[in-house]
Amino acid sequence: MILVVDDNPVQALTRTAILSRAGHAVSAVYSAEDAFHALDSDQAHKIGLVITDHIMPGESGSHFIQLLWQRRPGLKVLVLSGLAEAEAEYEGLDITFRAKPIMPEELISLVKDLCCEA
Numbered sequence: 001m002i003l004v005v006d007d008n009p010v011q012a013l014t015r016t017a018i019l020s021r022a023g024h025a026v027s028a029v030y031s032a033e034d035a036f037h038a039l040d041s042d043q044a045h046k047i048g049l050v051i052t053d054h055i056m057p058g059e060s061g062s063h064f065i066q067l068l069w070q071r072r073p074g075l076k077v078l079v080l081s082g083l084a085e086a087e088a089e090y091e092g093l094d095i096t097f098r099a100k101p102i103m104p105e106e107l108i109s110l111v112k113d114l115c116c117e118a
Contacts, residue, residue, distance in 0.1 A: 001024075001025040001026065001027060001043075001046040001047050001048065002019055002024055002025065002026045002027070002047070002048070002049045002050075002051060002111065002115070002116075003026075003027055003028075003029065003035060003038055003039075003047050003049070003050045003051070004016050004019075004026060004027070004028040004029070004050075004051045004052075005028075005029050005030075005031075005032065005034070005035045005050060005051070005052040005053065005056070006028070006030065006052070006053040006056070006080075007030055007031060007053065007056045007057055008053070009028075009030055011053070012028040012029075012030060013028060015028075015051060015107065016028045018104045018107055018108065019107065019108065019111060022108045022111075024111060024116065025046070027047075031056060031057065031058060032056055032058050032059035032060065032064050032067075033058060033059075035050065035052070035064075035068070036067070036068075036071065039068065039071040039072055039075075040071065044071070044072065047072070047075070048075075048076060048115045048116055049075075049076045049077070049078065049111065049114055049115040049116070050068060050075060050076070050077050050078070051077075051078045051080065051111075052064065052065075052077065052078070052079055052080070053079075053080055053081065054079055054080065054081030054082075054083060054086045054089075055081070055083075055086075061086070061089050062089045062090055062093060065077055065079070065090070065093060065095060074094075076096075076114050076115050077095040077096070078095070078096045078097075078098065078110060078111075078114060079095055079096070079097045079098070080097075080098055080099075080100050080102060081097070081098075081099060081100060082099070082100045083099075084099040087099075096110065096114060098110065
């Protein structure tokens, strides 16, 4: 399962729809706190990839990734940001970073490369 984390519901639901249509199991949450709840749930073992926005209220950026990894070490992460310069914040972390906007075909291809075939 793919967990999409974005405080913008339109973007989260758009990515969820794109990946669902491509055959992936996807769940969307709208905050870092909700992402942590998902990773603490009894369904957490099904999550193989987190796709997250770079900036969110409450928790964002590389600190958010480190907190995710405390719950699920080594979990694959794709960070999307409208700020291309934000990539420097993830230096040394084993994540994939892409600047927004991201085309549906690229998103599907990245997911395939990162974790799972549909």
